[in-house]
Amino acid sequence: MVESAEHLEPTLVGQVMRLIQTRIDRRQYTPGARIPSVRAMAESMGVSKSTVVEAYGRLAAEGIVQPRLGSGFYVAAPLAPLNLAELSADTDPTVDPLWVMRQSLRPGEDSLRPGCGWLPESWMPHEMMRKALRSAARDGSGPTLFEYGPAQGADTLRALITRRLLEQGVEAVPDQVMITDSCTQAIDLVCRFLLEPGDTVLVDDPCYFNFKALLRAHRAHVVGVPFTANGPDLSVFASLLEAHRPRIYLTNSGLQNPTGASLTAPVAHRLLKLSEPYGLVIVEDDIFGDFEEQPSPRLAAFDGLDRVVRVSSFSKTLSASMRCGYIACRPDWLRGLADLRMVTGMASSPLNAELVASMLMDGSYRRHVERIRTRLSQQRQIVKTKLARLGIVPFVEPAGGMFLWCQLPEGCDAAKVARLARAENVVLAPGNAFSVSGAATRFVRFNVTQMEGDKVYAALRRAIG
Amino acid sequence: MVESAEHLEPTLVGQVMRLIQTRIDRRQYTPGARIPSVRAMAESMGVSKSTVVEAYGRLAAEGIVQPRLGSGFYVAAPLAPLNLAELSADTDPTVDPLWVMRQSLRPGEDSLRPGCGWLPESWMPHEMMRKALRSAARDGSGPTLFEYGPAQGADTLRALITRRLLEQGVEAVPDQVMITDSCTQAIDLVCRFLLEPGDTVLVDDPCYFNFKALLRAHRAHVVGVPFTANGPDLSVFASLLEAHRPRIYLTNSGLQNPTGASLTAPVAHRLLKLSEPYGLVIVEDDIFGDFEEQPSPRLAAFDGLDRVVRVSSFSKTLSASMRCGYIACRPDWLRGLADLRMVTGMASSPLNAELVASMLMDGSYRRHVERIRTRLSQQRQIVKTKLARLGIVPFVEPAGGMFLWCQLPEGCDAAKVARLARAENVVLAPGNAFSVSGAATRFVRFNVTQMEGDKVYAALRRAIG
Numbered sequence: 001m002v003e004s005a006e007h008l009e010p011t012l013v014g015q016v017m018r019l020i021q022t023r024i025d026r027r028q029y030t031p032g033a034r035i036p037s038v039r040a041m042a043e044s045m046g047v048s049k050s051t052v053v054e055a056y057g058r059l060a061a062e063g064i065v066q067p068r069l070g071s072g073f074y075v076a077a078p079l080a081p082l083n084l085a086e087l088s089a090d091t092d093p094t095v096d097p098l099w100v101m102r103q104s105l106r107p108g109e110d111s112l113r114p115g116c117g118w119l120p121e122s123w124m125p126h127e128m129m130r131k132a133l134r135s136a137a138r139d140g141s142g143p144t145l146f147e148y149g150p151a152q153g154a155d156t157l158r159a160l161i162t163r164r165l166l167e168q169g170v171e172a173v174p175d176q177v178m179i180t181d182s183c184t185q186a187i188d189l190v191c192r193f194l195l196e197p198g199d200t201v202l203v204d205d206p207c208y209f210n211f212k213a214l215l216r217a218h219r220a221h222v223v224g225v226p227f228t229a230n231g232p233d234l235s236v237f238a239s240l241l242e243a244h245r246p247r248i249y250l251t252n253s254g255l256q257n258p259t260g261a262s263l264t265a266p267v268a269h270r271l272l273k274l275s276e277p278y279g280l281v282i283v284e285d286d287i288f289g290d291f292e293e294q295p296s297p298r299l300a301a302f303d304g305l306d307r308v309v310r311v312s313s314f315s316k317t318l319s320a321s322m323r324c325g326y327i328a329c330r331p332d333w334l335r336g337l338a339d340l341r342m343v344t345g346m347a348s349s350p351l352n353a354e355l356v357a358s359m360l361m362d363g364s365y366r367r368h369v370e371r372i373r374t375r376l377s378q379q380r381q382i383v384k385t386k387l388a389r390l391g392i393v394p395f396v397e398p399a400g401g402m403f404l405w406c407q408l409p410e411g412c413d414a415a416k417v418a419r420l421a422r423a424e425n426v427v428l429a430p431g432n433a434f435s436v437s438g439a440a441t442r443f444v445r446f447n448v449t450q451m452e453g454d455k456v457y458a459a460l461r462r463a464i465g
Numbered sequence: 466m467v468e469s470a471e472h473l474e475p476t477l478v479g480q481v482m483r484l485i486q487t488r489i490d491r492r493q494y495t496p497g498a499r500i501p502s503v504r505a506m507a508e509s510m511g512v513s514k515s516t517v518v519e520a521y522g523r524l525a526a527e528g529i530v531q532p533r534l535g536s537g538f539y540v541a542a543p544l545a546p547l548n549l550a551e552l553s554a555d556t557d558p559t560v561d562p563l564w565v566m567r568q569s570l571r572p573g574e575d576s577l578r579p580g581c582g583w584l585p586e587s588w589m590p591h592e593m594m595r596k597a598l599r600s601a602a603r604d605g606s607g608p609t610l611f612e613y614g615p616a617q618g619a620d621t622l623r624a625l626i627t628r629r630l631l632e633q634g635v636e637a638v639p640d641q642v643m644i645t646d647s648c649t650q651a652i653d654l655v656c657r658f659l660l661e662p663g664d665t666v667l668v669d670d671p672c673y674f675n676f677k678a679l680l681r682a683h684r685a686h687v688v689g690v691p692f693t694a695n696g697p698d699l700s701v702f703a704s705l706l707e708a709h710r711p712r713i714y715l716t717n718s719g720l721q722n723p724t725g726a727s728l729t730a731p732v733a734h735r736l737l738k739l740s741e742p743y744g745l746v747i748v749e750d751d752i753f754g755d756f757e758e759q760p761s762p763r764l765a766a767f768d769g770l771d772r773v774v775r776v777s778s779f780s781k782t783l784s785a786s787m788r789c790g791y792i793a794c795r796p797d798w799l800r801g802l803a804d805l806r807m808v809t810g811m812a813s814s815p816l817n818a819e820l821v822a823s824m825l826m827d828g829s830y831r832r833h834v835e836r837i838r839t840r841l842s843q844q845r846q847i848v849k850t851k852l853a854r855l856g857i858v859p860f861v862e863p864a865g866g867m868f869l870w871c872q873l874p875e876g877c878d879a880a881k882v883a884r885l886a887r888a889e890n891v892v893l894a895p896g897n898a899f900s901v902s903g904a905a906t907r908f909v910r911f912n913v914t915q916m917e918g919d920k921v922y923a924a925l926r927r928a929i930g
Contacts, residue, residue, distance in 0.1 A: 030661055078744050079712065082658050084804045101807055105615050121607035129610050130602045137598035142586035145594050148785040150570050181646060181788075185810040192682070193547050196495055213808040217657070247544060279543050320613040321816040323646075323788075339549045342566055343678040345650040351786040352814065 012047050016055035019045070021064065025080045033075045035065060084216060094418040095432040097209035103427045114450045115418075115429030117208075117257070118320060119402065123375070123449060125359065125368045129319060132355045144350045151342035152334070153179025153326070154353035160360050161326050165310070168289075169301035175331050176305060178338055179348045181323040183287045184210065186311035187250065189337055190283055190327065191218045192344075200246040204232060206405070206434035206443070208257040208285075211250055224436030225249075227259055229396045231267035234274065241278050248281045254296045255288040258434050258445035259405045260398025262296035272303055279307070286312040287325075290369050291376060292400040305329055314356055317369055324348070324356045376402055376448070383448040386457055390464065395443070404446045412464050414444050420463035426456055477512050481520035484510070486529065490545045498540050500530060549681055559883040560897040562674035568892045579915045580883075580894030582673075582722070583785055584867065588840070588914060590824065590833045594784060597820045609815045616807035617799070618644025618791070619818035625825050626791050630775070633754075634766035640796045641770060643803055644813045646788040648752045649675065651776035652715065654802055655748055655792065656683045657809075665711040669697060671870070671899035671908070673722040673750075676715055689901030690714075692724055694861045696732035699739065706743050713746045719761045720753040723899050723910035724870040725863025727761035737768055744772070751777040752790075755834050756841060757865040770794055779821055782834055789813070789821045841867055841913070848913040851922055855929065860908070869911045877929050879909050885928035891921055 023029045035041075038056065042049045056073050059065045066076040085098055093099040104116040136145070143149075152158065158174045165172045180186040195201070197219035203211050205224030215222045223244055226233040232251070240246065253263040263271075275282070284299045289312065300310040305328060313325030327337060341347065359365055383404060384394060391409035398404070408414055414430035421428045429447075431440025451457075488494045500506075503521065507514045521538050524530045531541040550563055558564040569581040601610070608614075617623065623639045630637045645651040660666070662684035668676050670689030680687045688709055691698040697716070705711065718728040728736075740747070749764045754777065765775040770793060778790030792802060806812065824830055848869060849859060856874035863869070873879055879895035886893050894912075896905025916922075 027661070079659070079661055079664070081798060081801050082805060083801055084808060085801075098804055098808070102616070102804075105613055105807070105812065118613065121611040124607070124611040126607070126610070130605075133598050133602035133605070137595045137602060140595075140598070142589070142591070144786060145591070146586040146589040146784045146786055148570055148583065148780070151567070181814075182810055184808075188809040194544070196492070196544055199544065210808055217805060217808050315613070319611045319816075320811075321609060321611055321814050323814040323817075333546060336546050336548055336550075339563055339567075340547060340682060342570070343549060343563070343649075343675060343682050344653040346647055346785075347570065349646075349786050349788040349814075349817065351784075352788075352817070 012045075012051045013055045013058070016041065016045060016047065016052055017059055020055070020059060024064065024075060024077050025083060027080055027082065029075045031075050031077065031079050034071070035073050035075060037072055082217070084213065092415050092432075094415045094422070095430050097213040097433055100209055100427075100429055100433045101213070103422075111425040111427055112450065112456055113427045114446050114456050115427045116447055116450060117402075118316060118447075119372070119449050123372060124319060125364070128359050128364055128368065129355070132358045135358055136351065136354060140351065140354065144354050147350065149347045149350040149353070151338040151347045152177070153348050154350050154357070157324075157353040157357045157360075158326075160357055161328070164360075165300075165328055168295060168298060170298060170310060170328065171304055172328050173331075176328050176334055178327045178334055178341065179353055180311075180313075180325045180327055180341070181345075181348055182315060183285055183311050183313035183325045184214065186313070186325050186327045187211075187283060187285065188214060188217075189340055190309055190311070190329075191215070191220070191248070193333070193337055193340055194281060195220055195247060199248075200244040202237075202240060202244075202246045202249040202280075203436060204251055204256060205436045206258050206431065206440050207250070207436070208252070209429070209433040212436065215250075222436055227256060227261065229259075229261045231261070231263040232271065234267065234270055237271065238274050241275060241280065245278060246280060248283055249275065250283045250285065251299075252285050252288065253298050254286060254292045255398060255401040255403075257288060258403055258429070258443075259395055260401055260403045261396045262292070262399055263299070265297040268297040268299055268302050272299060272307075276307070282308045284308055284310050286310060287316055288401050290317050291373060291402070293373055293377070294399060296399065300328065309333070317372070318356060318359055318365070322352045322355055324352050373400060376400065379448040380404060383446060383451050386451075387446070387460075390457065390460055392444070392460070392464075402447050402449050404448055406444055406446055408442050408444060408464060410442075413441055415441070417444065417460070417463040421459045424455075424459040424462070426459040477510075477516045478520045478523070481506065481510060481512065481517055482524055485520070485524060489529070489540060489542055490548060492545055492547065494540045496540050496542065496544050499536070500538050500540060502537055547682070549678065557880050557897075559880045559887070560895050562678040562898055565674055565892075565894055565898045566678070568887075576890040576892055577915065577921055578892045579911050579921050580892045581912055581915060582867075583781060583912075584837070584914050588837060589784060590829070593824050593829055593833065594820070597823045600823055601816065601819060605816070605819065609819050612815065614812045614815040614818070616803040616812050617642070618813050619815050619822070622789075622818040622822045622825075623791075625822055626793070629825075630765075630793055633760060633763060635763060635775060635793065636769055637793050638796075641793050641799055643792045643799055643806065644818055645776075645778075645790045645792055645806070646810075646813055647780060648750055648776050648778035648790040649679065651778070651790050651792045652676075652748060652750065653679060653682075654805055655774055655776070655794075656680070656685070656713070658798070658802055658805055659746060660685055660712060664713075665709040667702075667705060667709075667711045667714040667745075668901060669716055669721060670901045671723050671896065671905050672715070672901070673717070674894070674898040677901065680715075687901055692721060692726065694724075694726050696726070696728040697736065699732065699735055702736065703739050706740060706745065710743060711745060713748055714740065715748045715750065716764075717750050717753065718763050719751060719757045720863060720866040720868075722753060723868055723894070723908075724860055725866055725868045726861045727757070727864055728764070730762040733762040733764055733767050737764060737772075741772070747773045749773055749775050751775060752781055753866050755782050756838060756867070758838055758842070759864060761864065765793065774798070782837070783821060783824055783830070787817045787820055789817050838865060841865065844913040845869060848911060848916050851916075852911065852925075855922065855925055857909070857925070857929075867912050867914050869913055871909055871911055873907045873909060873929055875907075878906055880906070882909065882925070882928040886924045889920075889924040889927070891924040
């Protein structure tokens with residue numbers, strides 16, 4: 001995965017060939033692009049020019065590059081398919097976001113998944129869901145069951161979401177809300193709408209690991225801002241704004257993933273003020289917001305959905321299988337996003353929107369979420385106590401949610417611990433899967449709802465030695 | 466929408482300013498890019514250099530561009546959001562794909578939609594769907610109702626799709642199949658996987674209008690190959706391969722949209738042979754395939770899913786609300802596509818996959834589709850006869866499906882007819898919405914299932930005068 005001297009091809013000529021091929025595979029060299037001159041390549045690789053001449057000659061014989069008289073060598077191979085794994089900077093699969101995601105989503109195996117980001121299905125609202133399905137079977141209209149809906153999504157659900165936003169202090173009208181299939185899809189659409197390859201995006205360090213992987217697919221330049229117990233470190237934030245002129249800051253305000261920390265009001269105010277002269281767009285992912293016991297400040301509420309784009313979903317509270325999230329933002333941007341949604345995937349499911357709406361409408365959602373909050377709070381205490389016995393301590397005491405972001409005992413390497421645990425069928429999420437800078441070597445994110453029984457702790461005890 | 470001399474700003478200076486701003490809005494000039502020199506701009510616009518100097522000076526005063534001593538002017542404005550409407554080359558909204566799609570998807574209005582691309586909900590399998598929902602309510606497992614599924618989609622449905630592919634002569638194993646939310650999303654993922662902005666994509670002329678809009682979102686260079694009654698015009702196809710070295714050819718083999726024509730076996734064979742030396746990838750969209758009375762040749766079957774990527778969905782036959790389609794392709798590409806799917810939207814809905822699988826499994830799907838085929842055949846005859854009375858005649862006699870691609874009487878302009886019909890609440894799909902070259906001025910695509918009663922014909926009679 002890295003351009004290193006360690007590979008199967010032993011010769012210098014082979015090394016040069018391999019380097020060019022890797023860069024073509026990663027789309028760093030696209031068809032028709034000029035590759036470095038013989039002299040430049042020889043200097044940068046520390047090899048002789050004749051070595052490079054031979055390597056380029058062989059690549060030309062294979063049809064991978066093409067010489068043009070007097071002007072060097074050009075890429076002749078067709079464009080390589082987008083290879084997200086190749087684009088990874090992470091050489092250890094345990095901290096590679098793609099690997100962690102694939103492991104978490106893989107079903108059926110007998111593995112424990114304290115590294116995953118959701119509640120066990122036994123916590124989910126079975127009776128509400130079955131009732132919603134029965135009601136759709138009985139009363140669902142023809143259009144709801146069979147037709148494409150409008151690109152913005154079903155009106156009823158958009159109105160319900162608007163009302164919920166107002167309760168959270170976010171002033172919005174339904175024309176500022178679009179239904180998506182997920183929070184991830186919402187972020188992806190916003191990135192397609194606002195980013196060009198090479199644009200800088202600020203993320204929290206640490207942040208949800210899929211932010212790293214998703215931004216890689218957009219070929220964004222990702223820069224991390226250290227996340228403290230109160231929100232991002234503002235002095236670093238200010239200097240990164242000036243140094244990188246980022247286009248987007250992608251963050252969670254309440255119950256930040258993975259730290260569980262929440263933004264304070266002064267930090268929210270100063271962050272918005274600092275970033276205003278730069279025209280920074282803030283994408284606020286509020287997917288865990290409903291798990292907060294006391295709502296913390298929301299950038300979307302402070303800003304009034306001007307530069308802030310709010311995204312969320314019902315995957316964590318109602319059902320990840322229903323694929324239902326949303327975007328709330330400026331109405332002119334929403335129109336552009338709806339066009340983009342339409343041409344790239346038509347619209348979200350009216351049936352799924354109806355199922356979600358029927359669960360939101362009758363007050364049982366509120367009771368369900370309250371029950372979960374209480375249960376989460378108990379579970380966090382239990383897990384915290386058990387981890388403490390292993391010398392594993394949380395970074396902050398989260399005000400809600402399912403995560404504990406914890407430091408392992410001195411001398412432990414989380415990636416190594418994750419590898420050892422994996423061998424015992426325990427899938428962990430080690431710190432550097434979340435860190436842009438690779439500074440979270442000793443951290444692990446634990447999902448307190450996926451740690452029933454003693455098996456996880458026993459595996460941890462063995463792994464940390 | 467076009468860079469014309471006709472706008473509100475009357476002065477030459479204003480014209481220059483407007484041109485630069487438009488190109489920034491369209492992302493032709495991105496932040497940091499150098500705009501044309503004063504001399505080049507003066508020459509290309511046919512104005513004096515002092516006019517350009519004043520225009521650039523005013524743009525600099527507004528912070529839109531920035532002068533750099535001795536090297537010209539550079540874009541200082543932030544990147545404009547992606548504006549698909551601005552990227553349109555179509556100045557008449559009636560033939561703009563985005564407009565036609567928005568009109569078709571807009572629900573509830575009392576308009577007739579012979580321009581839309583789906584069956585009325587009254588044709589859809591109500592009892593099958595309600596039964597599937599009841600069964601999910603009763604027997605749906607916890608994981609199916611609440612969890613994320615694997616990125617490739619639910620195993621049961623992938624196995625069923627693989628079996629259906631085999632019946633159609635397409636050799637595939639489940640590891641070559643991924644569930645998507647729609648055929649459109651399938652195409653979008655393949656484009657993200659294989660295309661760079663500026664790459665050439667071949668489409669049929671005419672083709673489904675959203676191909677044009679979707680490829681615009683990828684900033685592809687779209688080139689049309691004339692579609693004949695037997696498939697694409699192969700001599701043009703050959704010369705376009707040589708001239709443009711396209712990366713992808715996006716087509717429908719059976720019941721091509723909009724013409725209703727189907728590929729013949731010799732054309733399929735020659736097309737694959739011609740394109741092989743160019744490494745052309747063929748994306749075969751088979752969304753209307755199940756409406757064919759006799760299956761026509763499929764490129765995916767001839768090629769064995771090597772260079773051909775097959776995409777389809779159940780939106781036309783079962784329900785567009787369920788959002789369920791698929792991709793079948795080479796296993797190595799499928800792994801890359803699954804990663805891309807995962808990081809940009811996690812996975813498709815296990816619940817919706819279960820609903821589709823339960824409808825496919827018990828044999829009622831086959832009977833449902835057979836009933837629809839018979840009804841479509843009758844309806845095509847009825848509509849053909851009624852249109853003939855207005856002097857409107859089909860391009861070919863389709864071997865199935867819901868579309869008649871028809872030529873209006875001499876002297877008629879389909880865009881004008883569509884505008885007049887729209888005023889009577891009849892949404893038509895005029896030819897140039899489908900044509901890349903704009904050569905389908907006299908054509909209209911009629912959906913024979915959306916033309917009950919006399920209202921559409923009466924409106925047509927008045928519109929064609």
